[in-house]
Amino acid sequence: MSAEEPSVADEVRTTVTVDTDRPWALAGLVAFWGWLLLRWTNDFLLPDGLAFPSDQSFVPAAPFATAAESLGATAASLGVAGAPLDVVAGLLGFVAGAIPSLPSLARGAWLTIVLTVAGIAFGFVLAVPLSVARVYGGRGLRWLSLSYTELIRGTPLLAQLFVLYFGLPLTQIIREVPGVGVGFVPATAVWVAIIGFTLNSAAYQAEYIRSALESVDAGQLTAARSIGLSKVDGIRYVVLPQGLRYAIPGWSNELVYLIKYSSLAAFITVRELFFQAESIANDTFRYTELFVLAALFYLALVVSASLLMNLVEDRTAIPGIGGKRQA
Numbered sequence: 001m002s003a004e005e006p007s008v009a010d011e012v013r014t015t016v017t018v019d020t021d022r023p024w025a026l027a028g029l030v031a032f033w034g035w036l037l038l039r040w041t042n043d044f045l046l047p048d049g050l051a052f053p054s055d056q057s058f059v060p061a062a063p064f065a066t067a068a069e070s071l072g073a074t075a076a077s078l079g080v081a082g083a084p085l086d087v088v089a090g091l092l093g094f095v096a097g098a099i100p101s102l103p104s105l106a107r108g109a110w111l112t113i114v115l116t117v118a119g120i121a122f123g124f125v126l127a128v129p130l131s132v133a134r135v136y137g138g139r140g141l142r143w144l145s146l147s148y149t150e151l152i153r154g155t156p157l158l159a160q161l162f163v164l165y166f167g168l169p170l171t172q173i174i175r176e177v178p179g180v181g182v183g184f185v186p187a188t189a190v191w192v193a194i195i196g197f198t199l200n201s202a203a204y205q206a207e208y209i210r211s212a213l214e215s216v217d218a219g220q221l222t223a224a225r226s227i228g229l230s231k232v233d234g235i236r237y238v239v240l241p242q243g244l245r246y247a248i249p250g251w252s253n254e255l256v257y258l259i260k261y262s263s264l265a266a267f268i269t270v271r272e273l274f275f276q277a278e279s280i281a282n283d284t285f286r287y288t289e290l291f292v293l294a295a296l297f298y299l300a301l302v303v304s305a306s307l308l309m310n311l312v313e314d315r316t317a318i319p320g321i322g323g324k325r326q327a
Contacts, residue, residue, distance in 0.1 A: 062096075101280045136235060161196045192268060197258060213243040273294055
């Protein structure tokens with residue numbers, strides 16, 4: 001690759017820059033997170049005397065339903081000419097049907113974020129030694145690391161969750177821990193899901209970090225050893241700080257994947273975003289509206305995570321290491 005040719009990282013950064021330059025998208029994210037934080041504060045922090053009913057939306061649905069019905073009748077009377085009004089009426093009807101489900105979806109989004117953040121954070125703690133063992137360990141350590149990553153990456157996440165929840169006594173062990181399911185402490189199924197996501201994410205993160213470590217020039221570790229550092233210290237203080245920066249784009253992908261894969265926790269009774277949407281849809285038979293609304297929630301979470309990781313990459317960038325943002 002020539003010095004003038006942009007790298008893949010440069011192209012990704014340029015794409016994200018273009019996306020963040022759209023003020024309507026940023027305004028939508030600000031409104032989404034503002035409402036979500038307000039909803040969580042109301043449901044989880046405010047006392048009952050001050051809080052809005054947890055099962056009631058902040059905005060009434062009746063005005064939207066009335067407007068949708070009125071516009072729909074007008075569009076029907078105009079025939080073909082009323083098609084634009086019919087589209088607007090449909091959108092208002094969608095909003096009217098979505099408003100009552102927003103409190104439950106907000107609570108589900110909270111658990112989705114908990115699962116994602118816990119899985120990516122705890123998985124990182126496991127992934128670093130796994131990747132280091134794969135690159136710098138002896139034959140036994142390399143074999144163990146490779147076996148773990150291939151086993152986890154080669155089996156479906158849903159099957160792993162089923163084994164942990166139904167096949168192992170993990171549920172009984174967690175249930176006996178004092179405080180589980182009390183107050184803000186998640187219930188048993190949530191902890192099983194966190195363990196499953198941690199083990200799964202660790203395998204994928206280990207591969208991202210392994211490839212990043214292998215991209216660091218081998219002379220870096222040799223130079224560290226030449227100034228008196230041990231092999232472990234050279235890896236810790238010289239190789240890892242560089243390699244982890246290279247791994248940030250891979251982490252971005254893993255974070256996005258984990259947000260979406262968190263929906264699999266619904267199959268072990270975790271009341272996250274997808275579980276809440278499906279439950280409401282089963283009760284109301286408004287499957288299209290609920291799943292479209294859930295998809296919009298996931299989209300907002302994914303875009304927010306991408307922007308966050310882009311910010312992390314900018315803040316941790318070192319001149320001369322990795323691609324450079326294009327003006």
